Every structure is written in C-alpha cells, then in structure tokens.
Amino acid sequence: DAMVIQNPRYQVTQFGKPVTLSCSQTLNHNVMYWYQQKSSQAPKLLFHYYDKDFNNEADTPDNFQSRRPNTSFCFLDIRSPGLGDAAMYLCATSRELEPGSYNEQFFGPGTRLTVL
C-alpha cells in the first residue's frame, strides 16, 4: 500500500542536543509538509517543499531546518531542541494542486518528540 512513513515513532532527546526526524513516501507526491502539533492545538505548518523548492513559514523558528534529498524522503532537523519543542511532528504529502481542486494531504503517523 502506498503510504507516508515516519521514523522514529517516538524520539527522546536532551535539551540542546540536535535531533533529526525522517519521513518517506511511496505515493510519488511532489509536495511534502512538516507540521508541529502540540497537545489540544491545531497542527501548525512549519514548512513545505514543492519538489525541491523550499517554502518556510514566516513564524517557523530558525532552530528548525529541513532537507529533501529526493522525491521520497524529507527530514526535519531541530538544531537545539528546547522544552517548548516537545510535540507531535507530522509529515504529509500531496499532489501538485490542480486549478479548481482541493489540496488533499496524506499524513504519516507522526513522531512524538520528548525533550528532557
């Protein structure tokens, strides 16, 4: 089955210790997204890639970086995690948006990040 895979499902890191979360997809979608979701809050878009074209949200902290080496993989790097970065991180993909259509995004199961 075509899907979006996130590894690891649970990640524990120490305050200030860099961490990388990974996402892969078998859907061959050209758009990939990273969301941060804190408890009882809406998923918040951090950035997205349209093919290799990187689009950063204006309020995404510099502490968060991303890499997309190829169509299938995308990584989220948190350079110096703080306690406030503990959250669920969701990866999603979508096809190129067609005029007059809606943007259906396909989500992975998420990685829950704990910062000690």
Added chain:
Amino acid sequence: DQQVKQNSPSLSVQEGRISILNCDYTNSMFDYFLWYKKYPAEGPTFLISISSIKDKNEDGRFTVFLNKSAKHLSLHIVPSQPGDSAVYFCAASDSYTDKLIFGTGTRLQVFP
C-alpha cells in the same frame, strides 16, 4: 490569530444518533474545506470535503454543510457508530496555495 476554529473540544453521542461537529472560519478567501479524522497513534486521514460554491456534500453516513454567510460549516454523522470515535479536524484552503489551515479538533466519543 486562528483562522479556523473548532470551539467544542469534545462531543459524546450515543450509538445510532446523529453527531454534529462544528467549525467556524474567518477568511472569506477560503474556497475548500476538508474534514480529517484521526485515531490515536495514527496520522489524520481525509474524510470529506466541500467546495465554497456548494452548501452540502454527502458521502454515505457523512454530510458536510457550508454556510458561507455565517462562515460556518458542520459535519453530520448519521447514524453514529462506535468506530467513529476519533478526533475530527476541520481544515480550510484556497486554490492558490498548497497549504491547509487546521482547527484544533473535536474529540468524538460514540458510546453504545
């Protein structure tokens, strides 16, 4: 400033009855609205959508209603089943960007 709001964090409904989940938005430029369903330990999955040129879209037990003048949409589930117990997210987009704006979600509990 939240552009998509789900003011009810939780809803409890008896099996067989109707579940109504509500969503309000502020941006009149949104032209598509989507509902996602999320089970624990899984990512959100797409449920149903509606275009702003329509006021109703139906898919089996799920119907979404849109009231543009009130900037309000609702998801109706009839009849509700225990397997419908999940968190439901409302999301909105416009046709010019690849982004979705999500609400905070409503946790639906369907009890026997």
